[in-house]
Amino acid sequence: MNFMQATRQEQYRNELEKYNVLLRQLEQKRMRLGWLRLGVFVATILITYKVFTTYGAAGFLPAIIGLASLLYLVSIDVVNNAKIRNTRMLIQINEEELRALNHQFGNREEGHHFLPKEHAYAADIDLFGPASIFQWLNRCYTEQGQTLLAQNLLHAQATELVLLRQDALKELTPMLDWRQQAQAFAMQKKITLATENRIQHWAAEEEKHFRHRGWKFVVIAYSFVTLSSAVAAMAGYIPGTIFSGLFLIYLITSVILSRNTVKPYVQLAGIVKEIAALQNFLSWFEKPSFTTPHLQTLQRSIKPELTSASLAIKKLKAILDRFDLRVSIVGVLFFNPFLLWDVRQMMALNRWRKENKTFLPLWFKAIAEVELLHSFSTLHFNEPQWCFPNLVTNDFTIDGTAIGHPLLPDAQRITNDFALKGKAKIDLITGSNMAGKSTFLRSLGVNVVLAQTGAPVCARSFTLSPVQLMSSMRIADNLAENTSTFYAELKKLRTVIEAVKTHEPLFILLDEILRGTNSFDRHKGSAALIQQLIKEDAVAVIATHDVELAQLEERYSSSVENYHFDVEVEGEELYFDYKLKPGVCRSINASLLMKKIGIEMTE
Incomplete structure (x- = not known):
């Protein structure tokens, strides 16, 4: 761990201590409130009994005062419990960030469901799944945020948006307390795409019932009549039998009208907690x-x-809370028969929908973008020595110093400088087994992806022209489709060839191409593919064990350059420095490795 990360670790520990102290205070307060409620309850019973036995009806006064005091203490306790839950979330956030500094993030969402069946590079550079870029980077708790993060990793973003995000991250990164509280609000109740779709589907529907202004007069007049009859019955002006008949009419009327409110209630029922989390986040x-x-x-x-948005969502939550009374005994026997409660809430929903339906998509889009920015700003906070890439618009350019793989801990990460510019450029990388060729390719790929999202990259400096990444590195057979490993690779290479023919800006990473065939055909096919890439002005970095391909540099001196990763052999031990060097690899270690596992090698 470097000095800057040690500083970040200290900051997270300070935050953790602060919230642990706060949690102890809140829990002590909850205990005091519990004892206080018990005391008020017992005192209310004793005093009420004493007053009743002494003064009769005057005993209602201490009973009312005691009940009001209990309700007040309960309201304080509800707020205190909410603070306890929030504080526990903040503690969890800081504990997770302390683990993340040590590259322990296996408890987060893996995002494997975002991995497409076929994609230009996702599987090759471990974008999704266990120990993936998504799992390491993700700080999103809403499904909207997680989906946006996945889409940004899968598709390069416009340069204008990338630059806007870079500026935004520089402002957000120092706002640690604000960012963590926003994260805690998102953790309260996961806001799902299903909820968003449910709300938006309801908002897009045409208002069919209770939309005419006359219904407001009908509801007021109806309530006046029903409540007046109830008061008259209690006062003895209307006989009980007649009022019972009237109540039956009120009940039937409310049931008939309420049938038109069932569909929207079913559409929106059960999302109040998510709505509350949404309101807190937006506020x-x-x-x-x-x-x-x-x-x-x-x-x-x-x-x-x-x-x-927060005020509008607060109003929607209040309407849904009131709407829930329809399923209670009080709602069925009083609110609906006497007040047309369901009709009132339906009218309120109609008004809310009319005022806010055009804004709903913007609100959910904003939530996703804020969570995405939080993920990136947390990365920038945790890795302040990493740089924001410089995006240029000239011919293909990738030029970086101290480029490393972000998933490797600092103690294990070996960085390399690398530059590749122009058209029809092929860098061939030869090297021994386990020397670092594949890791280097993935380091390039991951940083190219991060650079085009707005996030910082694992490098001291990094310049890139906007480009579409393509790769063929990790090939597997498919029994369901009766596809061999070799044919699967051919299909992927065909995709690469078709892409380069479009002459769109591409950056191609290839690792041990045509590995599924014999050495003669592999060499012949690899050489032919490289020549075709040069012909189409493509740019690629190709890792190979086939050192004979290095001879292409003599024939295509303006296009092909050779690099290698070396190994030192001392006795039967191998020593790797994982540093990229110019030229062709001359060391061989496969035989030694095979001997170490027990294969008897003959001279």
């Missing part, structure tokens, strides 16, 4: 006065001049 994002354009634009999208 928290509305508070800061951001200075960078991207954050300001996001903030304006959820907080236009006339209203705010």
